[in-house]
């Protein structure tokens with residue numbers, strides 16, 4: 224079995240690196256930009272538009288929808304290089320809404336949204352969770368009531384990115400309250416920007432970021448923005464989660480963090496001894512190196528499945544659970560290696576590696592919850608992967 228990329232893909236890798244070196248408007252080795260931060264989002268959008276102009280954001284999409292009909296592995300190469308440098312090039316539109324519209328959208332929806340997603344013109348947020356519905360998502364209570372050519376939406380969606388320069392939300396809402404709970408749900412695309420009845424609040428996180436709480440008070444959503452069949456949106460929303468959960472960005476990002484930690488250990492001493500000489504640290508870094516490689520290969524498998532028009536399911540849950548837990552272990556090891564200084568926030572002049580590891584460590588706990596907790600992923604692996612009975 225040959226795990227190498229084809230030489231044309233490796234040439235493309237060099238082209239991306241060259242482009243980033245010349246055009247990226249910030250120094251990636253020194254700072255991580257957050258696309259949900261008000262200040263950073265302007266620079267991120269600007270750079271993404273340049274990537275969109277080159278067609279790189281959605282290379283594997285058909286040309287008619289703003290892609291290049293390139294192989295999925297070519298897209299993997301691009302995603303890896305962005306994630307390694309901490310460049311937030313992917314977004315919910317590219318990873319989730321686009322693939323879902325290609326599967327379930329009307330021609331009108333495809334023509335309307337796909338080129339805008341490919342060109343980084345729309346920012347999406349995800350309206351799944353509600354104040355009383357998380358893991359048990361099918362219990363959601365946000366109502367969408369038919370009225371002429373519209374649905375009228377009332378309810379709340381929480382923990383999303385609507386506070387962060389979001390133009391649209393893809394959401395699940397209950398259209399038939401009398402049906403069994405997985406039925407009677409519909410998948411809607413709702414414009415947020417300037418829409419009457421939409422209120423967005425910010426919720427502070429323990430790391431340097433916020434999440435959004437959106438309240439809908441009789442918000443009118445045109446019926447043409449219904450994706451898939453009315454009352455059958457649960458299946459559209461579930462397929463979207465499979466796209467959300469897979470992601471080669473985690474091992475690519477982890478590789479860079481591991482390299483940073485290795486350098487740190489080669490340059491810093493504790494009790495007069497180089498950290499790199501400590502056998503326990505060497506052992507733990509090596510274990511993480513193995514885990515990163517394992518996640519990378521799992522992600523390649525998911526990309527291959529997508530290239531065969533298969534929707535990864537248990538495979539996506541495996542990469543999600545193992546990938547986010549690997550990141551948590553990696554950042555946790557980083558904080559431990561750095562000792563008390565490792566707990567300092569970004570901005571402190573004493574914080575090693577500009578506090579990036581500390582902030583990412585706190586964020587990594589959110590990673591194990593967002594898009595379905597690790598426990599929920601294990602339930603999927605147990606039932607759909609191993610055929611074990613539902614508990």
Ligand SMILES: Cc1cc2nc3c(=O)[nH]c(=O)nc-3n(C[C@H](O)[C@H](O)[C@H](O)COP(=O)(O)OP(=O)(O)OC[C@H]3O[C@@H](n4cnc5c(N)ncnc54)[C@H](O)[C@@H]3O)c2cc1C
Nearest residue numbers: 349350351352357358382383384589592593594595596598
């Ligand atoms: C950083 C971050 C970003 C997020 N972004 C979004 C977003 O953009 N859009 C969005 O809609 N939501 C988002 N979420 C919400 C996320 O999807 C939910 O938090 C998650 O699904 C868990 O739901 P909950 O918080 O209600 O916890 P609960 O469902 O109440 O779970 C509490 C605990 O019980 C466990 N548990 C629950 N049910 C089971 C079960 N059946 N078997 C085993 N254990 C179980 C869970 O694993 C967890 O440990 C985000 C969350 C975070 C932290």
